[in-house]
Amino acid sequence: MSGEGAAARLMIRAGAWRGPTAGLAPGFVQANLVVLPAGSAGDFRIFCERNPRPCPLLDVTTAGCSVPDPGLAANADLRTDLPRYRIYRDGRLAEEVEDLLDAWQPDWVAFLLGCSFTFEGALLAAGIPVRHLECGSNVPMYRTTVACRPAGALAGPLVVSMRPIPRGLVAQAVAITARFPHAHGAPVHAGDPAGIGIEALDRPDYGDPVPIEPDEVPVFWACGVTAQAVAEAARIPLMITHAPGHMLVTDRRNQESLGPSARHTPPSVL
Amino acid sequence: MSGEGAAARLMIRAGAWRGPTAGLAPGFVQANLVVLPAGSAGDFRIFCERNPRPCPLLDVTTAGCSVPDPGLAANADLRTDLPRYRIYRDGRLAEEVEDLLDAWQPDWVAFLLGCSFTFEGALLAAGIPVRHLECGSNVPMYRTTVACRPAGALAGPLVVSMRPIPRGLVAQAVAITARFPHAHGAPVHAGDPAGIGIEALDRPDYGDPVPIEPDEVPVFWACGVTAQAVAEAARIPLMITHAPGHMLVTDRRNQESLGPSARHTPPSVL
Numbered sequence: 001m002s003g004e005g006a007a008a009r010l011m012i013r014a015g016a017w018r019g020p021t022a023g024l025a026p027g028f029v030q031a032n033l034v035v036l037p038a039g040s041a042g043d044f045r046i047f048c049e050r051n052p053r054p055c056p057l058l059d060v061t062t063a064g065c066s067v068p069d070p071g072l073a074a075n076a077d078l079r080t081d082l083p084r085y086r087i088y089r090d091g092r093l094a095e096e097v098e099d100l101l102d103a104w105q106p107d108w109v110a111f112l113l114g115c116s117f118t119f120e121g122a123l124l125a126a127g128i129p130v131r132h133l134e135c136g137s138n139v140p141m142y143r144t145t146v147a148c149r150p151a152g153a154l155a156g157p158l159v160v161s162m163r164p165i166p167r168g169l170v171a172q173a174v175a176i177t178a179r180f181p182h183a184h185g186a187p188v189h190a191g192d193p194a195g196i197g198i199e200a201l202d203r204p205d206y207g208d209p210v211p212i213e214p215d216e217v218p219v220f221w222a223c224g225v226t227a228q229a230v231a232e233a234a235r236i237p238l239m240i241t242h243a244p245g246h247m248l249v250t251d252r253r254n255q256e257s258l259g260p261s262a263r264h265t266p267p268s269v270l
Numbered sequence: 271m272s273g274e275g276a277a278a279r280l281m282i283r284a285g286a287w288r289g290p291t292a293g294l295a296p297g298f299v300q301a302n303l304v305v306l307p308a309g310s311a312g313d314f315r316i317f318c319e320r321n322p323r324p325c326p327l328l329d330v331t332t333a334g335c336s337v338p339d340p341g342l343a344a345n346a347d348l349r350t351d352l353p354r355y356r357i358y359r360d361g362r363l364a365e366e367v368e369d370l371l372d373a374w375q376p377d378w379v380a381f382l383l384g385c386s387f388t389f390e391g392a393l394l395a396a397g398i399p400v401r402h403l404e405c406g407s408n409v410p411m412y413r414t415t416v417a418c419r420p421a422g423a424l425a426g427p428l429v430v431s432m433r434p435i436p437r438g439l440v441a442q443a444v445a446i447t448a449r450f451p452h453a454h455g456a457p458v459h460a461g462d463p464a465g466i467g468i469e470a471l472d473r474p475d476y477g478d479p480v481p482i483e484p485d486e487v488p489v490f491w492a493c494g495v496t497a498q499a500v501a502e503a504a505r506i507p508l509m510i511t512h513a514p515g516h517m518l519v520t521d522r523r524n525q526e527s528l529g530p531s532a533r534h535t536p537p538s539v540l
Contacts, residue, residue, distance in 0.1 A: 041312050042330070046330065065422065152335065
């Protein structure tokens, strides 16, 4: 058990923090949240499994259960422990709320997906600059022409995030992020944006543009927004996510470069 | 690709075989089928993952898709390629049918689970007798007092199958079956049936009793009927299974003691 992640969740649950979670409980894994009705959750789960780079699964709950794997976040409640949520209807943002206590339904299934905060901390620790953090802006994200592996009606392009990295540090940035397969892992592309169908780096599809210096290479990582973009494209009648940047803070340390929660491949109890 | 499994499926699809599949395409893995509406499929999947000994998952389809992983059974259609199916409503057997072409619904999710045929072949090959095969009867199965790990509303006792093994061959039987973790693996118990809450070996809860000779030890393996018993106990409104012994014949060889289908932990395509 780690006090800091739990303390951050309790502070949020008490209503004492409604801002972005970057910087809360530094060193602990933060997770993206996606909630879907059980009828559409199975295909989404298979989509994540087939596209583990953009959608690294940390946990999946049973229907109606808002309590995630205690090994990931002890005593957490996904209805209250994130600062802000977004409710999408028919693929469009319908509402932003501060908890899901009233909205929660007995057939809702929650997914927790790994997030790039994990590897950004490791990049910074190695002295590799992370531009959007320097700028105090959102990371720039782009739709690519790389197709995800579809699952049922869920199909669409891979979305990537981009970080400009000094040319001499690219190899090190690859090596560092590769250690975190459950936080998107190694980059999927570096260099010419056209190679993955990106037309203009200064016009990201999500987030904010960042300057690229002459000695820097744009480096692209698979991005969790892929899941959201695909679910939106499929016009899923109801989907709930965390508000961007307002994540679940877990009890798992970033350095534990673990696989999916033990819950997914449990040793037999027999 | 292996012709024998595919040939068995085509024969069944053509209506030329409606009997049990034991003995068809010897050496190839056969699989249990469970079909559930998408709304109840997620919890069933988590139940299987939490109880891999009785419920070893080989494949899960997306909603409405009756085509399993081609790496497990190429060009198969789960609506037609098993000889006989059972439809349960509210936990009770409602109907037995020879195909699911008319019944199939766009929200149905199919699960394929490993089966003990795989390890029985290996026992026989090693010269270890398999009593119910000698008797030409069904394997005896028992409810135990060992609780499965629950998943949502799905909870219940582990069901085991029993095979009497000559005392001097028990260790070998354990070693052989342990090689097949996706066909129930090593025994969960051997010896005194009371140790797992079985009162009378001559009164199995499912299947037929078999004689036990004085030099033999009853050996118990986790059994796929667990899934069915638990789903029935939860009174799931609709569930479809293969008729007992009327399995899906796959293209995978028994000797490939593989983990879950590559579909579940696919290498990234990126």
